[in-house]
Amino acid sequence: MRHLEETLGYTFHDRSLLENALTHSSYANENxxxxxxxxxxxxxxxxxxxxxVTADYLFRTHPDLPEGDLTRTRAALVCEESLVEVAKAWGLGEYLRLGKGENAGGGRRRPSIQADAVEAVLAAVYLDGGIGSARKIIQKYILDRESEKARNRDYKTALQELVQRESGQVLQYRLTGSSGPDHAKIFTVEVDLNGATIGQGEGHSKKEAEQNAARAAIGHLEHP
Structure with a gap:
């Protein structure tokens, strides 16, 4: 478990908490x-x-997002799929204590077991070292990784793929304004679908403004 602690970047004062976090009900029942x-x-x-921790992060970093969008974003960050990615990054499967039957049945790779164990480990860190220690791990393995995904996502392509689910759809990006001095100019772009505006974005370049407009449009279409 020491290698797991190194991966987490946290050393337990009470190692039994970590041991408990890795103990599946099948093992507990057998013992x-x-x-x-x-x-x-x-x-x-x-x-x-x-x-x-996720709600606090979203509230502070996205002051313009309405409650509904905050709720959906939090749900995506803490869903089973996201936690399984964390479990894989930690190599958590090899540390789990499983009952013989569960182990033989591939329990170490079962998504629900891995996701539950991630939450249990976070609780163990919280109990052992406080909310600050838990927050650091959540920030590193969930919030920062998601921010990196968002930065690398091509929203224009994603929007094109979304609207092409129906034939005859026409997307058009329009530069609607710019402001500020030449060395720090801000561009404003709107994106239209079949002549109706579905998103607006700003950026320090036309390309960045178009990406932000596409991102807003995706949010509008997916959560009208």
Missing amino acids: RFKGCQSNERLEFLGDSVLGM
């Missing part, structure tokens, strides 16, 4: 006579810790 407990209670706590 009940030893007083072994599963990670289910830690999973419950970790879900709340993760949700709170």
Whole structure:
């Protein structure tokens, strides 16, 4: 488990918390006579810790997003698929304590088990070192990674693919204005779908403004 601590960037004062976080109910049931407990209670706590840290991050970094968009973004960040990616980054599967049947049935690779264990580990860190320690891990492995994905995403291509699900759709980007001095000019672009404006964006270049307009348009079409 020391290698897992190195991956997390956190050393436990109470190693039993980490051990508990890695204990699946199947293992706990087989070792009940030893007083072994599963990670289910830690999973419950970790879900709340993760949700709170993520909500706080989104609230502070996206002051213009409405409540509905904040809720959907948080849900995407803390979903099972996202947590499985974290589990893989940690190599968490090899550390799990599983019952014989669950282990033989491929439990170490089961998405639900991996995702639950991630939440349990976050709770263990929270109990052992406080919210600041948990926040650092969540920031590194969930929030920063998602920010990097967003920066690298081609929203114009994504929007084109979205509207092409129906034939005869026409997208058009229009430069509607610019402001500021030449060395720090801000461009404003609107994107139209079949003549109706569905998104607007600003940027320090026309390309950046178009990407931001496409991003806004995707949000409009997916969550009208």
